[in-house]
Amino acid sequence: MNRIRAALAIAAVELRRFLRDRSNIFFVFIFPLALVMVLGLQFGGQGPAGRVAVAGEENTLRASIAAQLEGDDVAVAYTDLDGMREQVARGRTDVGLVISSDQAAAFDEGQDVQVQMIPSSQAAAQTTVQLVRSAVREATTYQGQVAALSGRGASQAQIETALARAAEEVSPPTLQVRGGEVDELAQEFAGLGQFDLGASSQLLLFVFLSSLAGSVTLIQARRRGIIARSVAAPVSIGQVLVGQGLGRLAIALFQGLYIMLATAVLFDVNWGTPALTVLVLLIFSTVSAGAAMLLGSLIDNEGAASGLGVGAGLVLAALGGGMMPLEIFPDTLRTVAHVTPHAWAYDALADIQRRDAGLVDILGPLAVLVGMALALVLVGTWALRRSLARAM
Template sequence: MTALTIAWTNLRRSLKDRTNAFFFVLFPLLMITVLGIAFGGSYEPRVGVVQPVAGALSGDLVAALEDTEGIDVRRFESRAEAVEAVEEGGLEAAVVVPATYDDRLEGGRDTTVEYLSRSDRSAQQIGMIVRAVVDDQAGRYRVARTLQRELGGEFRPNLVRGDAFAGRVADVAVSTTTVGSAPLPEDLGRFDLGASSQLLLFIFITSMTTAASLIETRRLGVARRMFATPTRVATIVAGEALGRVAIAVVQGLIIMLGAALLFGVSWGNPIAAALMMLLFATVAGGAGMVLGAAATNAQQSIAVGLLAGLGISALGGSMMPLEFYSPTMLTIAHLTPHAWAADGFATLVRHDGTVLDILPQLGVLAVFAAVLFGIGSWALRRRILTG
């Protein structure tokens, strides 16, 4: 019996298990879908507007809000409805224009526009947008009051006169320059950000949980019966190691190809992406081999594999982008292979990297794989020999 035969038997047995098939194919692609819908693509916060009285000036303010980029304005009939929508999460914020808005401004008196929101960072950002629109309208009204005071006449004609004069004044040009490179480029696909993290997460977890098959092989005496044949122990260990890697690689290919075909996910340079996935799959297979050789029963292996897989993946940035980590947490995260693989995929997907650009990440993953397979092979060989 050759190592390839043993590896193929392990892969076929894992694929026949319907539970494994679900976690192999459906669940990873489902998670990519959910993350893409929830966090991918552009999103405009919803802002409710209440205009109790349809006046010309209040209408100008509402129209200005509706024309503002970055917010999705929705009209409400009453303040109570808008407040309820903000409280229930249907709106990020609401603007209430007072019923006396037109009368007070035309009478030369100040008025207050009410801004309602929850106390979070998004509400503060929306508040800045709303404040800019209100300030712009207030500037127009101040010009109209000044003209009314100096030249006389009614408020509305002076407002038109001020707007006409403002149209002849040259605008101040403002140029913006981005220093450095943004961590998340604007052309990043809706599903691209979550695809690589889910790839790493599920390859690792599946490799850890399917390590229970190594224990079943020992429990049923398969390993001992193979050892009784002319098959050498080194061949058995190599076959089991190749089987761990084969399982991880097959799942990686399924996720990468499925995400590319179904969601248009870009993995960057194909050769570099394949190398990155292959090396991480080797690391995951090595981790699974260590667990399978160390655990005493299948239940223990699955429980430890699931907890360790989720914990290490979360620490390594498979559940939250590494860009959100503090410097200390970022250093700790790079004690895991996930963080290095995430860096490699970020270079490929976000910065059009090549194999040369990810050589450091590939090198570190190779070291992880060598160490894990060294430990796993030694432990499994000892298990087989000692029974």
């Protein structure tokens, strides 16, 4: 029991030393949340279902089509013919729509209507074309219904009441577009909150970075004789090694749990099943702790360790899905990405957040992470033992 208390005391000291570093106030507490917010605001919003630029004078046909499009969450902009063509050419809109005065007059008279569409080369253009066709069809159908009822002698008030009642009683069919890379990506990220994806990626990025940054305190403890004085006390070298390893683990876990709790409270991030998410965090933190022990044992200069830790952490995070979703990686690069622990942790968190996965569903990624953790902790402990032997 005394041995365990000694190791835990060393770990607590390491965590306090890390948190007392004033530079960590920004990088541990503020910077991760700021990045989650920026990523969520820029890329995590649901956004419009499409963009349409409409050329033509204001009339009932334009207003009716625009109302249908906006009801389908399509962003509608009004411009002249040249402006519409420029937007299509520059990819600033998905579809250009031309509504002539002749077609508007035909619409008012209850006749067939034809509008000109100019799709852009954007990936979402074909989906937006279908939405425009549906909007035009619904607008002309409604106008035809009004003309038919009016021909039967119904008043405007009766027409509006009858069509409103029909709309309430009849459920319109739903359309799901399947197939194609864009639609597959949309389905992959369907159901994610605005900040969910950014929060999980920043969790992996900063847990690994903070743990590697914690290697600096290990170097300082060795160079300043703190570890030597610990061994001089009734503390064995094994307790020192365990305590230092637990200290690196405590730093990583503190950073991860802080990000999880803060994003859940501030941004309403859904982390899925909390117990499973914490389990992934624990194993990934152990991987990070082993890497920090190895880095702090092989390098004797704090500046060099800090620079190498930040550089290695950023590169591994970029490759492993900590900066961009793995789903948009090419197949070959996605395979290469799984040499990093970040990619396996990303897969496990994605299953928990998006697919309500259970423990059995994520056993594969967890097994790989456990293997990486064991390898890095064993090598890091061996390297730390050698460095302590030289220091004493």
